[in-house]
Amino acid sequence: MDTKLLRQKILDLAIRGKLVPQDPNDEPASVLLEKIRAEKKRLIKEKKIKPTKGKSDKSHYEKEIPFEVPENWEWVKLGEIAQHNVGKTLNKSRDSGEIREYITTSNLYWGRFDFTEIRSMPIEENEFSKCSAIRGDLLICEGGDAGRSAIWNYNYSICFQNHIHRVRPFEGVETKYLYYHMMYIYLNGNIKQYLKGVGIQSLSGTSLASIVLPLPPTNEQILISNEIELLFELIETIEENKVSLEDLIVQTKSKILDLAVRGKLVPQDSSDEPATTLLEQIRKRKKSHKQTSDTSHYPFEVPKNWLWCNFSDLYILISGRDLDKDEFNDVGFGIPYLIGASSLINNQFEVNRWTTTPKVLSEKDDLLITCKGTVGELIINDIGKVHIARQFMAIRSIVKIKTKFTKYFFEYSIETIKERAKGVIPGISRKDILEIFIPLPPLAEQKRIVSQIEKIFAQLEIIEDSLKA
Structure with a gap:
């Protein structure tokens, strides 16, 4: 069983609206988008966020949509439904502030974090909110294995450096859904169209914001994410059993030869x-x-x-x-x-x-x-x-x-x-x-x-x- 292809198939069904049943009672994604736009206008007015460069061009999606999705879904760009930024750049000339631990791309893997080696650097109080992740944020590698992602699910905040994007979705957008969409375009190779550079490629903030994805109603996002999670857990069990069985076969062959001689x-x-x-x-x-x-x-x-x-x-x-x-x-x-x-x-x-x-x-x-x-x-x-x-x-x-x-x-x-x-x-x-x-x-x-x-x-x-x- 090719479990990588199985994961790809599950994600493909999910992103096309074919993994869970549609509920006509769900509030359509178009209403969710209007709420997000209103919230963004309020935050811009209060100078809590900066205006988004350029305008959303819905006709672009209608002309070049990658595939058909259910009627109550909407095609969007990631930058329309989430705030995002990179962390702090290491700079010896700006080394004042409280010494805080931070993570790099070497700590960030698909769906998990490795804390074997955690570094520290000085961070000013006024920088902290921009370069720290809180529970529910999606962190994405900007370079190295660009696009590799994990959700910060800890009850404490962590700082991150400038080669990591923090994606914080607006209310009504499920972080898990965005995480699985990143995995979807990573596994099928579509992420390459958003990468820049020769040799070592990177995913810039502009490119990240331009990622096109289908947005389901909030309730369906939750159902889709939970179903994917459940199915992936089953696949992991299959993989673990497969490895265990393969090891057992090797051990059995060795034991047979031992008995024989x-x-x-x-x-x-x-x-x-x-x-x-x-x-x-x-x-x-x-x-x-x-x-x-x-x-x-x-x-x-x-x-x-x-x-x-x-x-x-x-x-x-x-x-x-x-x-x-x-x-x-x-x-x-x-x-x-x-x-x-x-x-x-x-x-x-x-x-x-x-x-x-x-x-x-x-x-x-x-x-x-x-x-x-x-x-x-x-x-x-x-x-x-x-x-x-x-x-x-x-x-x-x-x-x-x-x-x-x-x-x-x-x-x-x-x-x-x-x-x-x-x-x-x-x-x-x-x-x-x-x-x-x-x-x-x-x-x-x-x-x-x-x-x-x-x-x-x-x-x-x-x-x-x-x-x-």
């Missing part, structure tokens, strides 16, 4: 040929191999018919080698040349280089592990002979071992392996791999373990896919 995922079968039979194959190859009764250095206990083995008892480790530019091509001549993690996309090979003069070959059924830069990516070679660069090491079994079992064991161990990575460009050495101990089950049990892991992981991946839908 400890011999606790599938039942043991006494009729299975024990792992010691595989060890006999090793002894024939390595006459010097000695089995010890001391198991204290092994990470954990395994079933009786399992066997702890050194890496080199079971596998050979092949380190890759880079080719010179004249030794490979990009037109498909020769065998694939795998250069590193960039050759792996969605657990599949992405081949864009080939060579007719391979130096280090990986063969089909090898387990490849990235060892430089991006460390710990794992993939089974299912395409045959390939040349591997030094960003890869190939793990090739020398006895009958399911490669998928080996891969799952390394997935279980991968975080421990990554911790060994060293250097500015992280890398693991051959020694980091060769020192690993491997818990070896009977071959038949390896097959059952792999089958059970694949079955469980497939079910978990269906759930993961549903979360992305």
Whole structure:
């Protein structure tokens, strides 16, 4: 579920008058506008506010309205229905006044404030009313992430600096409605038409005042805001559950692998040929191999018919080698040349280089592990002979071992392996791999373990896919 698009859709319905039912008994927005104009005239006469530059041109809305709205709504500009101004500019030459705390754009986020770092500056008493916010004011970033907004809902006032707009709506205009409209034009990108500047753009006071929006009756503004708030809370719950479920899936996979390598995922079968039979194959190859009764250095206990083995008892480790530019091509001549993690996309090979003069070959059924830069990516070679660069090491079994079992064991161990990575460009050495101990089950049990892991992981991946839908 794309929750960002869901929010956009809810806001789109709200701003078009389609989120809540229309009430014919509501006082139309045109009456509200007349009241606001009368109030503004009174305040101008009393010299409490300055006259608005320019005149409202209602015909402009009638000619270029963005979309149709209900009959009892009105198209307005933000400057017509709210007072607005920016805060105080830091100025060392004007550093008199009482030291007061103030917020900047770094404290202002969508729907919330971060008080981790609050600054202070001197503010004169006659400046305080202009550069302080009270409960119910809408604060909007002028620069940085221009348009980002939050409502000041605290019972105390706070000062703010000149890169924040304070929007204080006239009576009958809901602050929450204006907040959601700012979010609406921010999410759909329409805010860009109001921004100025190259590179870092800003939202000037003039541009803020010119923002065009549909104004519903007061009662409907309240209903719309409350409905959006309710729906957004539900979306947040979905997001939290989604994250929790995603984390749970990761933890579940980790636990499945943990049970698998400890011999606790599938039942043991006494009729299975024990792992010691595989060890006999090793002894024939390595006459010097000695089995010890001391198991204290092994990470954990395994079933009786399992066997702890050194890496080199079971596998050979092949380190890759880079080719010179004249030794490979990009037109498909020769065998694939795998250069590193960039050759792996969605657990599949992405081949864009080939060579007719391979130096280090990986063969089909090898387990490849990235060892430089991006460390710990794992993939089974299912395409045959390939040349591997030094960003890869190939793990090739020398006895009958399911490669998928080996891969799952390394997935279980991968975080421990990554911790060994060293250097500015992280890398693991051959020694980091060769020192690993491997818990070896009977071959038949390896097959059952792999089958059970694949079955469980497939079910978990269906759930993961549903979360992305």
